[in-house]
Amino acid sequence: MHLLKQGKWVLALSLSTFSLASCGDADSDEASDDESNETGGENGEIELTYVAWESEVASNNVIALVLEEAGYDVNLNQVEQAIMWQSVAQGDADGFVAGWLPSDMATDYERYGDEMVDLGPNLEGNRTGLAVPDYMDVTSIEEVTSNNFDEITGIDPGAGVVDSTEQAVEAYDLDISLQTSSDAAMTAALGSAIENEEPIVVTAWEPHWKFNTYDIRFLEDPEGIYEEEEEIRTMVREGLEEDEPEAYQILDNFYWETDDMNEVMLDIAENEMEPRDAAQAWIDDNRDMVDEWLDADSEE
Structure with missing residues (x-):
């Protein structure tokens, strides 16, 4: 039974990454444009990069829908980990909410961290x-x-x-x-x-x-190779605050708990929901929290 569910999850992830313009090809770009037209995009465009981990599929679909509520045309671009960091450091993408630190992505942070803005954790205790x-x-x-x-x-x-x-x-x-x-x-x-x-x-x-x-x-780690207490940080490009202050503030306000992320992931994996639908269901159930993220006058 579990194997069958995993097979469906692999297929669902593959289909969802194409429908959300997360693979960067022509068809996915067109799909992203279609979705943007539906949501308006009157406040400009925001491009977020992420790695193909279930946790980041969950967080990126949630924050993308929240930014769309604020009137932004959001493009999700799925890339390899090093490219995720490099693209934001070079200003080719606006940011990501997938910075596993201080140790898991330490090499990338050391190389690119000074070339972008660290907005701090959006989730702690990972x-x-x-x-x-x-x-x-x-x-x-x-x-x-x-x-x-x-x-x-x-x-x-x-x-x-x-x-x-x-x-x-x-x-x-x-x-x-x-x-x-x-x-x-x-x-x-x-x-x-x-x-x-x-x-x-x-x-x-x-x-x-x-x-x-x-x-x-x-497993126990007597040598201390892995960190037991990490956090997931939001990193954005330099100049985003000046170019898109509302999007910058929403990304800065974005903060949730482990149970929140797990709820979205479980809807995708166990309840076979599309990532975007699972994200919207979580948003509908957590309206007060989302409204706090959308509050441009709020600072975490």
């Missing part, structure tokens, strides 16, 4: 690490060996959690390799392994719907 199903008799990264696992199932190369895992493999002198793939492929493999109670260890981060759907847990 973490990264290696995780296993509860039925696994393994509690520490030190036990991630070839006796217990065939490989570490990772996500896309260049992701901060993948870089940290490469460091963990070296620091713990692990005798198995890290296999990179994608967020969707990793969660599909996790669902399949759990359905059959097979051994699996994955690169993991929270918030993520898999912690609500499956009985999984982080």
